[in-house]
Amino acid sequence: MQALAPAQAADVCAAIVTYHPQIELLDQVVAAIKPQVGRVLIFDNASPGEALDAYFERLRGQGVEVIRGDRNVGLGSAINHAARAARAAGFAQLLLMDQDSIVDADMVAVLQSHLHRLQAQHPVAAVGPQFRDQRTGAIAPFVQIGFPLNRKFYGGPGQVIDCDFLITSGTLLPLEVLDTVGGMDEGLFIDNVDVEWSSRAKHRGYRLYGICDAGMQHRIGELEPVSRLIPYRTVVHSPTRLYYMMRNRIALYRRVEVPRRWAAQDLPRLVLKFVGTVVLLKPRGAYLKAMLRGLRDGLRGRDGPMPPAED
16 A cells, blocks of 8 residues: 655745755755645755755755855854745744754644644644654653753653753744744854743743654764763764853853743753863863853853854
8 A cells, every 4th residue: 555645734834954964864854844844945054065055956946945144144043034934935834943853754744733733722832743863763852841850751642741842853833923932042043042942932921842743853963982981972062062052051041031940950961061071072172162161151141153262
């Protein structure tokens, strides 16, 4: 028996933000999401390369809208640009996607069905899928922020989880919600953009839901062994990403929309991240310098892209 094609949500625009993407992987991302939505829009943050130029031209020929930035404007700004383009084109909902997230065949239809049902009950800012790690197959939980520890819910078939934040990739949001909640914080540039927007939405009386029947494969960072003597693998970030992680966490600790309990339980994680990275990972000097700059700029209230290195 021939498999049924996934249902298309014609009023959904999928926005994929790219930065130095792997073409083969991005092609899988586009192929999985394109049959499920009314339009696929790619916002590329000034990624170079002739092969990528040719690939984007081929996508345009297949009906994919591709916007190329002349510089890296960050994740928040890219999403806001895509949201404006989607609204101008008459779409009702925006599906946020990373360049390495591959959706299940019915993900959008499942998310939209639950969104419509939940909106009839109370204000809903967004719904999101349950994702699996592409490398390990491990299921990620939905989270309710708590102290001293968060509450993690893995759920099961048919379950809907009232949660405190959703990761950016896979999130389906009604574009009209942006009129009340506002767009993504462009000053954060990359890290914790999803936590900040989710917190702001909750602060304004909206709810967020994780939909266990909606599935997606996702990858977070690169897993590397800690050392030859320690049989443990951890997610390794670049010095630049560590700068944003440190700076933006300090920034969020000060936001009135961000729950105090989040800041209280995240601060120990920040300390552990700082110490563990410096002690266990190389290049220690580059990591230390980037994280110290991030902490300093966070305390100074600096936002936007990471400034050039100081002499």
